[in-house]
Amino acid sequence: MAIMEVLDPTGKTADSQFGSMRQPLPRPKSLEGKTVGLLDISKPRGDVFLNEIENSLRDRGANIVRFTKPTFTKPAPVDLRQEIASSCDAVIEALAD
Amino acid sequence: MTPPTTETPSDTATTAPPAPPSNQLIRFGAAEDPFEAMFDRGWSDGLPLVPPTAERVAQMLSGTTRAPDEVVAVVPPDLVECTVETVAVNAVMAGCRPEYLPVVLTAVEAACTDEFNMHGVLATTMSVGPIIIVNGPIRHRIGMNSGGNVLGQGNRANLTIGRTLQLVVRNVGGGRPGEIDQSTLGNPGKLSFCFAEDEEGSPWESLAQERGFPAEASTVTIFAGEGPRVMVDQLSRQPERLAKSLALCLLTTGHPKMALAFDSILVVSPEHSARFRDAGWSKQRLQEELRKNMMIDVGRLPAAAKGITTEESESIQVKQLPKFRDGGLLIVHAGGRAGLFSSAICGWASGPAGSQPVTHEIEHV
Amino acid sequence: MHDITDLERRGVPGVFVASVEFDLAAKVQSSALGFAAPYVLVDHPIQDRTDDEMRIIAEKAVAELLEKLTSG
Numbered sequence: 001m002a003i004m005e006v007l008d009p010t011g012k013t014a015d016s017q018f019g020s021m022r023q024p025l026p027r028p029k030s031l032e033g034k035t036v037g038l039l040d041i042s043k044p045r046g047d048v049f050l051n052e053i054e055n056s057l058r059d060r061g062a063n064i065v066r067f068t069k070p071t072f073t074k075p076a077p078v079d080l081r082q083e084i085a086s087s088c089d090a091v092i093e094a095l096a097d
Numbered sequence: 098m099t100p101p102t103t104e105t106p107s108d109t110a111t112t113a114p115p116a117p118p119s120n121q122l123i124r125f126g127a128a129e130d131p132f133e134a135m136f137d138r139g140w141s142d143g144l145p146l147v148p149p150t151a152e153r154v155a156q157m158l159s160g161t162t163r164a165p166d167e168v169v170a171v172v173p174p175d176l177v178e179c180t181v182e183t184v185a186v187n188a189v190m191a192g193c194r195p196e197y198l199p200v201v202l203t204a205v206e207a208a209c210t211d212e213f214n215m216h217g218v219l220a221t222t223m224s225v226g227p228i229i230i231v232n233g234p235i236r237h238r239i240g241m242n243s244g245g246n247v248l249g250q251g252n253r254a255n256l257t258i259g260r261t262l263q264l265v266v267r268n269v270g271g272g273r274p275g276e277i278d279q280s281t282l283g284n285p286g287k288l289s290f291c292f293a294e295d296e297e298g299s300p301w302e303s304l305a306q307e308r309g310f311p312a313e314a315s316t317v318t319i320f321a322g323e324g325p326r327v328m329v330d331q332l333s334r335q336p337e338r339l340a341k342s343l344a345l346c347l348l349t350t351g352h353p354k355m356a357l358a359f360d361s362i363l364v365v366s367p368e369h370s371a372r373f374r375d376a377g378w379s380k381q382r383l384q385e386e387l388r389k390n391m392m393i394d395v396g397r398l399p400a401a402a403k404g405i406t407t408e409e410s411e412s413i414q415v416k417q418l419p420k421f422r423d424g425g426l427l428i429v430h431a432g433g434r435a436g437l438f439s440s441a442i443c444g445w446a447s448g449p450a451g452s453q454p455v456t457h458e459i460e461h462v
Numbered sequence: 463m464h465d466i467t468d469l470e471r472r473g474v475p476g477v478f479v480a481s482v483e484f485d486l487a488a489k490v491q492s493s494a495l496g497f498a499a500p501y502v503l504v505d506h507p508i509q510d511r512t513d514d515e516m517r518i519i520a521e522k523a524v525a526e527l528l529e530k531l532t533s534g
Contacts, residue, residue: 003124003125003126003127004124004125004131004134004148004150005122005123005124005125005150005151006122006123006125006131006135006148006149006150006151007118007120007121007122007123007149007150007151007154007182007186008120008121008122008123008186009120009140009149009183009186009187009190009264009268009269010140010177010183010268010269011120011177011178011179011180011183011268011269012120012121021492021496021497021498022134022137022138022496022497024470024475024497024498024499024500025470025473025474025475026475026533027475027530027531027532027533028475028531028532028533028534029532029533029534030532030534031528031531031532036531037474039465041465043508043509044508044509045508045509045511045516046508048513048516048517048520049479049504049508049516049519049520049523050520051520052516052517052520052521053520053523053524053527056520056521056524057524060528069465075464075465075468076465081465081468081469081472082472084469084472084474085469085472085473085474088474089474089475090474090475090476090531091466091469091474091475091476091477092476092477092478092479092527092531093465093466093476093477093478093479094478094479095479095480095481095504095508096463096478096479096480096481096484097480097481097483097484097506097507097508097509125496126492126493126494126495126496126497127493127494128491128494128495129494129495129496134496137471137496137497138496
């Protein structure tokens, strides 16, 4: 896809502080009572890592839902992304090495 | 600079090298689809946008003689200064041609006045949005529609001018649905609602003339309104009976028992206006007949009657109140030649506490 | 990274975890995607670790994960 340069429609000028990258979403204050999805990318050892993360987050009051994508070599299938988006308040994906 | 015309839109592109843009350049990633990238950055109203490259924005700016860095308005809700260039960026995204830009600039100015109260129009839970009505010679020069399907789809100027105002409020003012825009239901016209009056086919003076502008002036009138609703009367052959029909329909604006609460636009179509033309009725006569048929019985003054305290309202015994305040019913002539229908567009809280219709002349054409 | 970029688009705040070797690739990819998906780096290598070693790596990552996933 061709790189394209466009002018900022929000009126921010060239010398303003704002970067041109899309910004991450606002974060919840804490994970207590939130549903956190743990997405395993299916690389060896990632499951052990996520088990430990799951225990830690549960200790902090989070509800955990585990997901596994079929292969680490490709983005997760759309159905899986939709499932995560409709059931989780936050998501952690691991573990790329 | 020669004003651009519909026939030779590219003439002005070569007149002078464009000044470098003031707005920051945003460079999309190599793997980003520019069209997706614009959605991702939150600039879109839900429909695709034209990427506002520096070249397209420079071309858009050729549609006006105003300086790119001139401040057009301070845009609600975040009260951000908006330059001609920033309006042009949004006009490119909305799909405008350069010759539409003077209309867009005037619409942005009119929307950002205290009288119109764009902040309130945006923030209300009611369904209203800004509606733009264009009068005067510019309608023809930029190819606006005032005829068949006038309130519908299909005409680039009508649709993209209205959309640009909406994008300016979104992107510059920061007014987005679910945030400051708290509308319960919204209406499809909040995407874009802009049309031209059929002055040539009208038996009456135009909306702009009625509001004090000469026939040769091109103007924008902005009104806070919701979606149009058709009023059917295929039987009345006398103007009195047709006026009564229209009044009955208009009475339901907001609620049939509410008086003095909302302004409205009455769009009279050619076949309906012919009844009044044949009888020699002026616009004023029609207004009077409508008013006569739109008196509402009330036990006491409702809270909606502005400027009256609760104590006063309880002490005043009122038998009847008019549906609309003086000047609160705007009559516009538009529509296709066939069809015995007119249209009602209900407004929002009227008067100084809500929104008032604003008409500005389009200058620097 | 593509997954977090897409999940954030769908309204879910996200973080991904990668080993330190992934850092440069992540930066290049962020620039290409126009979105700097938040990430936490852990020691490299991963594949030959024992379960106990993996648990220690995870324990060390928790604080930063919370920092990048919450605003509190």
